[in-house]
Each structure stands twice: as structure tokens, then as C-alpha cells.
Amino acid sequence: MVRAFAALWAAFSSVSISNLVPWAFVSPAHDTFELEKSWGVYSPFHAVEEYIPPPAGCQISQVNIIHRHGARFPSESQTEDILSGVNKLQSAERYTDSRLDFLNTFVYPLGENLLVPLGAMQSFESGETAFHRYSSLVTPDDIPFVRASSMSRVVETSKNWTAGFAAASNHSYYPPLSVIISEEGNDTLQDNNCPTLVPSSHKEMTQWLDVYGPPITARLNSWAPGANLDNKDIHGLLMLCAFHTVASVPYGYDPGSPLPFSPFCPLFTQAEFESFAYSSDLDRYYSTGPGGHLGRVQGVGYTNELLARLTASPVVDHTSTNTTLDSDPDTFPLNRTIYADFTHDAPLMAVFNTLGLFPTPKLNTRQPKSNRIWQTSNIMTFSSRMVVEKLVCDATVRGRDVSDTYVRIMVNEVVQPLAFCGAQKNGPWRGLCQFDAFLESQAYARHDGNGDWEKCFA
Numbered sequence: 001m002v003r004a005f006a007a008l009w010a011a012f013s014s015v016s017i018s019n020l021v022p023w024a025f026v027s028p029a030h031d032t033f034e035l036e037k038s039w040g041v042y043s044p045f046h047a048v049e050e051y052i053p054p055p056a057g058c059q060i061s062q063v064n065i066i067h068r069h070g071a072r073f074p075s076e077s078q079t080e081d082i083l084s085g086v087n088k089l090q091s092a093e094r095y096t097d098s099r100l101d102f103l104n105t106f107v108y109p110l111g112e113n114l115l116v117p118l119g120a121m122q123s124f125e126s127g128e129t130a131f132h133r134y135s136s137l138v139t140p141d142d143i144p145f146v147r148a149s150s151m152s153r154v155v156e157t158s159k160n161w162t163a164g165f166a167a168a169s170n171h172s173y174y175p176p177l178s179v180i181i182s183e184e185g186n187d188t189l190q191d192n193n194c195p196t197l198v199p200s201s202h203k204e205m206t207q208w209l210d211v212y213g214p215p216i217t218a219r220l221n222s223w224a225p226g227a228n229l230d231n232k233d234i235h236g237l238l239m240l241c242a243f244h245t246v247a248s249v250p251y252g253y254d255p256g257s258p259l260p261f262s263p264f265c266p267l268f269t270q271a272e273f274e275s276f277a278y279s280s281d282l283d284r285y286y287s288t289g290p291g292g293h294l295g296r297v298q299g300v301g302y303t304n305e306l307l308a309r310l311t312a313s314p315v316v317d318h319t320s321t322n323t324t325l326d327s328d329p330d331t332f333p334l335n336r337t338i339y340a341d342f343t344h345d346a347p348l349m350a351v352f353n354t355l356g357l358f359p360t361p362k363l364n365t366r367q368p369k370s371n372r373i374w375q376t377s378n379i380m381t382f383s384s385r386m387v388v389e390k391l392v393c394d395a396t397v398r399g400r401d402v403s404d405t406y407v408r409i410m411v412n413e414v415v416q417p418l419a420f421c422g423a424q425k426n427g428p429w430r431g432l433c434q435f436d437a438f439l440e441s442q443a444y445a446r447h448d449g450n451g452d453w454e455k456c457f458a
């Protein structure tokens with residue numbers, strides 16, 4: 001909290017602290033609040049836990065990484081929503097609160113869609129981490145096999161990751177980006193192959209915005225008489241705090257130092273950012289998450305590719321895989337040890353959903369549960385990554401021989417419970433599923449989505 005506070009106020013030395021009522025970020029109940037972790041899918045990457053090495057007696061024999069692109073500029077439609085609010089605020093006759101005074105000289109500085117330096121740096125660091133963690137698996141003949149979906153920000157993310165991997169190895173190993181999968185065709189790293197899939201979270205987000213938006217709209221309208229902001233503008237301005245901040249981080253930024261928070265951030269309270277994060281949770285839950293119609297089946301193609309790699313056998317899939325790519329050892333080898341795939345948030349969410357991670361009962365659109373596991377600020381930040389490790393163990397636990405092959409999954413370093421394949425809940429063997437039990441648990445993918453894929457074309 002201290003870090004977030006200090007940065008927030010320090011970043012605006014032009015705004016005298018004495019002019020500001022620091023009610024905005026004071027909340028005795030949440031003294032661990034960090035602003036940048038309340039932006040949902042627009043939060044920059046942070047490790048939610050520290051990585052836990054496998055239990056004694058276990059060796060990692062294969063690693064599969066699927067990685068969201070790093071921090072980016074807003075999309076075209078997000079830019080429209082953002083500019084609507086900014087223009088209305090700038091058209092006000094005057095400001096009654098000094099927090100808005102910066103708007104007298106503010107010129108909107110953001111581009112669209114592309115990766116920003118922070119996104120590139122966090123992807124580079126991710127590549128460094130992968131090398132440090134898994135270097136014992138790398139040999140001159142066996143370097144990571146890397147694929148990316150074709151959108152620029154995803155390709156740039158993958159290249160920064162490979163550059164980080166190379167740098168960490170003192171340039172001994174430079175994994176090429178071997179396959180760029182076109183988003184115009186069958187692409188297991190994008191959710192573009194299902195014509196009847198309609199991103200359906202709009203209704204749920206609007207219901208929630210109608211709950212938390214009005215008091216904010218009223219306050220900002222009272223600070224900017226004549227602006228006539230509506231609730232939708234508030235959502236845009238909250239997004240702008242996140243996008244403007246991540247875009248303001250320069251190359252060479254020290255990851256331990258405070259973020260240069262946007263002057264739009266102090267317009268909102270901690271509770272309001274928590275509401276904004278919930279809006280992001282609802283958005284993803286009701287699109288390719290568990291609440292979305294035909295969301296889960298979008299993760300089947302990648303999951304079947306994962307099963308193929310884990311078992312070193314050809315891909316069996318009749319959903320979004322490109323059979324031309326996946327039947328050719330040059331574009332889909334089965335004899336590597338580390339695989340890294342680069343994608344977007346919606347398809348990665350679908351993969352979580354296919355596998356059965358983050359089981360979450362229906363999210364209420366009027367009342368968030370504060371202890372929910374479904375928090376996009378942890379599970380789907382920019383540069384989020386899921387890592388599937390295959391482990392070969394030669395060990396005894398409390399006198400019992402548990403030598404076997406296992407699978408475990410980390411999302412942003414958090415070991416997933418994998419209750420669906422019988423993993424232990426606690427202790428050093430927490431989250432390890434017996435290999436065959438894991439394969440068995442993936443029946444939905446192995447059966448091409450139990451009839452859901454056909455609904456994409458019906």
C-alpha cells in the first residue's frame with residue numbers, strides 16, 4: 001500500500017498534496033491494497049505467489065507454457081469509450097475539484113492495440129525466468145519450441161520472451177519463433193473459429209455498472225459541471241487509469257520501483273477500483289469463462305495439443321487445430337522438452353475452462369463475493385502464464401512408494417489444486433496429479449467438447 005500511495009502522490013508533484021483529500025486510497029480494512037492489482041485484465045503481470053520447486057525425488061521432464069501478450073494500448077473500441085469520457089470532462093466550463101485541473105493541458109497520448117514497453121519488458125523477464133528455472137532441460141539440440149498467434153502484440157511478446165530467454169543464457173540459446181498461426185484460419189491460440197460464439201458478457205457488465213457507476217458519475221459531474229458524463233464514461237475513465245499508467249512506463253524501468261500512475265487514477269477510490277476489477281471478472285467469466293455460451297470449447301484445440309505433447313503422440317482434435325500445421329514435425333514437433341505458446345486473454349481463459357481450473361459458481365452481477373477465486377487481477381493480468389510441468393518422481397511418502405509420472409499446473413506461479421484428478425490438497429505433493437488420472441480428467445477435450453464444437457456452426 002505504501003508503495004502505491006507514495007507513487008500516486010509523487011507522480012503528480014504539480015498537484016499539491018494539501019489540495020487533495022487523501023480519502024481516495026485510505027481504507028483500514030484493506031491495508032494491502034495495491035492500485036495496479038485492481039485493474040482486472042488490465043493489471044500488469046505480478047507473480048501471485050513464489051514459484052515452488054517440485055517435491056524432492058521429482059524431476060521435471062517437460063514444460064508447456066501458454067502466455068498472454070504483455071501490457072498494450074487500448075483497442076479501437078476501448079479508445080472510443082475512453083475518449084468519450086475525456087472529451088466530456090474537457091468540455092466542462094470549469095472544475096470544482098483540483099484533481100481535474102491537469103485536464104486544462106492534457107493531450108491524450110495513447111496509441112492503439114500495440115504492446116507497450118512495460119509489456120515487452122515483462123515478457124522479456126518471463127523468458128529470463130523460464131531459462132533460469134528450466135535451464136537443466138535445455139541442450140543445443142533441444143531448445144524451446146515457440147509459437148504465437150499472428151496479431152502484432154502477441155508476436156512481439158513472444159519475441160521479447162525469446163530475447164529474455166537468450167539473454168539469461170548469455171546468448172547460448174536463442175529459441176526462434178517457429179510458427180506464427182494466422183488469426184484468419186484455424187488457430188488454437190485465438191477464439192476466432194466459432195462463428196456462432198457471441199461475446200456475451202455485455203449484459204452482466206452493464207448490470208454491475210448500473211450498481212457501482214451512478215455515485216461515481218454523480219461525483220465527477222459535480223467536479224466538472226456541464227460534462228454530462230454517463231456510467232459508460234466512468235468505465236472508460238477507470239480503464240484509462242490502467243492503460244495510461246502501463247503506457248507511461250519507460251524502457252529501462254526498474255521492476256521494483258513504483259509505477260508512474262496516471263493522473264486519472266486519483267479520481268477514484270480504492271472501493272471503486274475494486275468494483276472496476278469485478279467488472280473485468282464478470283466480463284471474462286461470461287465470455288470464454290465458465291458462464292459463457294460456447295466459451296469452454298474454444299480451449300479444446302490447445303488442450304488437445306497439450307495432451308499430444310505430454311504423451312508424445314499425434315494431435316487428435318476436430319475443433320480449432322490446423323491439421324496441416326499439427327501433422328508436420330517442423331511445425332508441431334513432439335520431441336522437445338519446453339514448449340511456449342503466445343496468445344490472448346480470451347483463448348487462455350477458455351483453456352482454463354476446458355481443463356477445469358478455477359471452478360466458480362455463477363457470479364452475481366449485483367454483489368461480488370470478496371473471497372472469490374475468480375479474480376482476473378490475479379488469474380488474467382497482462383503477460384499471464386499457465387505452465388504445465390510433467391514430472392517423473394522416484395520417491396516414498398510416509399512409507400508408501402509414490403514413484404510415478406505426474407502433472408502439475410501453475411497459473412502466475414500459483415500451484416493449481418487439480419482436485420478433478422485427485423491431487424493432494426496440502427503438503428509438498430499439493431497439486432500433483434498422477435499422469436494417467438490427468439489424461440483421464442480431460443475427457444471434454446478428448447471428445448472435442450462433447451458436441452459443443454458443432455454448435456459453433458449450427
Ligand SMILES: *[C@@H]1O[C@H](CO)[C@@H](O)[C@H](O)[C@H]1NC(C)=O
Binds near residue numbers: 142329333335336
Ligand atoms: C526431434 O526430431 C527431429 C526430426 O526427426 C530431429 O531432427 C531433432 O534432432 C529431434 N530433436 C530432439 C530434441 O530430439
Ligand SMILES: *[C@@H]1O[C@H](CO)[C@@H](O)[C@H](O)[C@H]1NC(C)=O
Binds near residue numbers: 120160
Ligand atoms: C519487444 O517488443 C517491442 C514492443 O512491441 C518491440 O519493439 C521489440 O522489437 C520487441 N523485441 C524483440 C526482440 O523483438
Ligand SMILES: *[C@@H]1O[C@H](CO)[C@@H](O)[C@H](O)[C@H]1NC(C)=O
Binds near residue numbers: 168169170
Ligand atoms: C552468464 O555469465 C555470467 C557472468 O559471466 C555468469 O555468472 C553466469 O553463470 C552465466 N550464465 C550462464 C547460463 O551461462
Ligand SMILES: *[C@@H]1O[C@H](CO)[C@@H](O)[C@H](O)[C@H]1NC(C)=O
Binds near residue numbers: 184185186187323324
Ligand atoms: C493451415 O496452415 C497452413 C500453413 O500455415 C495454411 O497455409 C493454411 O491456410 C491453414 N489452414 C487453415 C484452415 O487455417
Ligand SMILES: *[C@@H]1O[C@H](CO)[C@@H](O)[C@H](O)[C@H]1NC(C)=O
Binds near residue numbers: 186319321322323
Ligand atoms: C479447420 O477447422 C475446421 C473446423 O473444425 C475443420 O473442418 C477443418 O478441417 C480445419 N482445417 C484444417 C486445415 O485443419
